[in-house]
Amino acid sequence: MARWEGNTRGRLERAALDLFTHQGYDRTTVAQIAQRANLTERSFYRWFTDKREVLFAGDELERCVLSAIEEVPAGTAALPTLIRAFAAVPTVIRPRDFLLERAAVIAANPPLQERELVKLASLAEALVAALERRGCDERTARLATDVGCAVLRSATRQWIADDRADFVELLTSAHADLLAVAATTDR
Amino acid sequence: MARWEGNTRGRLERAALDLFTHQGYDRTTVAQIAQRANLTERSFYRWFTDKREVLFAGDELERCVLSAIEEVPAGTAALPTLIRAFAAVPTVIRPRDFLLERAAVIAANPPLQERELVKLASLAEALVAALERRGCDERTARLATDVGCAVLRSATRQWIADDRADFVELLTSAHADLLAVAATTDR
Numbered sequence: 445m446a447r448w449e450g451n452t453r454g455r456l457e458r459a460a461l462d463l464f465t466h467q468g469y470d471r472t473t474v475a476q477i478a479q480r481a482n483l484t485e486r487s488f489y490r491w492f493t494d495k496r497e498v499l500f501a502g503d504e505l506e507r508c509v510l511s512a513i514e515e516v517p518a519g520t521a522a523l524p525t526l527i528r529a530f531a532a533v534p535t536v537i538r539p540r541d542f543l544l545e546r547a548a549v550i551a552a553n554p555p556l557q558e559r560e561l562v563k564l565a566s567l568a569e570a571l572v573a574a575l576e577r578r579g580c581d582e583r584t585a586r587l588a589t590d591v592g593c594a595v596l597r598s599a600t601r602q603w604i605a606d607d608r609a610d611f612v613e614l615l616t617s618a619h620a621d622l623l624a625v626a627a628t629t630d631r
Numbered sequence: 632m633a634r635w636e637g638n639t640r641g642r643l644e645r646a647a648l649d650l651f652t653h654q655g656y657d658r659t660t661v662a663q664i665a666q667r668a669n670l671t672e673r674s675f676y677r678w679f680t681d682k683r684e685v686l687f688a689g690d691e692l693e694r695c696v697l698s699a700i701e702e703v704p705a706g707t708a709a710l711p712t713l714i715r716a717f718a719a720v721p722t723v724i725r726p727r728d729f730l731l732e733r734a735a736v737i738a739a740n741p742p743l744q745e746r747e748l749v750k751l752a753s754l755a756e757a758l759v760a761a762l763e764r765r766g767c768d769e770r771t772a773r774l775a776t777d778v779g780c781a782v783l784r785s786a787t788r789q790w791i792a793d794d795r796a797d798f799v800e801l802l803t804s805a806h807a808d809l810l811a812v813a814a815t816t817d818r
Contacts, residue, residue: 521815523812565748
């Protein structure tokens with residue numbers, strides 16, 4: 445069992461995903477999730493505000509990236525700041541089989557799709573604010589965040605296809621590919 | 632009155648926005664929106680599936696961009712295809728004062744924020760599919776769509792700040808700025 449699956453939160457995530465997959469998201473209650481994880485409902489609510497939140501690990505990804513940004517030397521440009529910080533993402537990312545099963549459940553349930561979009565939008569807003577706190581103007585912060593999130597999504601997609609790959613290398617090659625795509629102009 | 636405000640759909644949009652702004656989104660019913668627009672509830676449902684949808688003009692933006700993509704010559708690279716197609720956006724965009732009021736209502740109501748994110752995600756998926764139909768591989772299609780949507784968002788933001796600006800010029804300068812941000816590498 446992976447380390448994260450041994451802790452309380454990981455057990456709740458695993459239990460929820462199993463129930464969502466096998467009996468459906470709509471028919472699963474918080475009580476059932478807690479019971480399957482051998483925990484109380486109270487433990488559930490210590491970690492997650494509601495049933496939708498359990499597949500999104502609260503604000504773990506956001507906190508991870510924001511604290512990694514603080515480690516990047518002042519004066520680093522906007523996009524390199526984000527890409528360096530994204531190198532910390534593997535410390536919070538779930539195993540590939542969990543992510544694949546999770547993606548299938550999300551794809552099948554519009555309320556979960558909406559929550560995923562809200563989480564990503566909230567992450568993007570937090571990144572824009574973090575870059576602005578580092579002295580970046582808003583327009584550059586937004587463009588760098590859009591580009592950075594595209595790089596992160598692309599690298600994560602590759603990583604789900606092959607989780608033995610090195611995440612930093614995936615970020616680097618996604619950045620190079622994005623740059624090639626962005627630089628194509630009309631003939 | 633702008634042309635779009637004279638038609639049935641425009642009247643419903645205007646009426647809904649007025650009610651959402653002045654009495655609140657939660658307290659507004661479809662019946663009230665229809666009444667304020669001097670139309671029947673049946674007319675409302677001919678245009679919109681529900682109350683949330685009224686601020687998002689159905690799939691108008693998506694249809695507009697997809698049909699503009701079809702006009703772009705085959706063989707044009709992915710991102711230039713999108714940017715050329717986005718030049719058609721001003722034909723469906725609402726006036727600046729409507730957009731500003733609309734943005735305030737959306738910002739104040741999480742269900743509307745979610746719907747906006749869902750619409751943008753659906754637009755992005757449609758663009759990826761359109762690029763793939765033109766022979767683009769999936770990875771390039773996704774990167775070009777992410778970059779293209781970032782350019783569109785940036786240009787739209789500038790346009791809301793000054794709607795006398797030329798939208799194609801805003802797209803061009805947003806693309807140039809994005810490229811500059813994306814090309815910055817670590818020292």
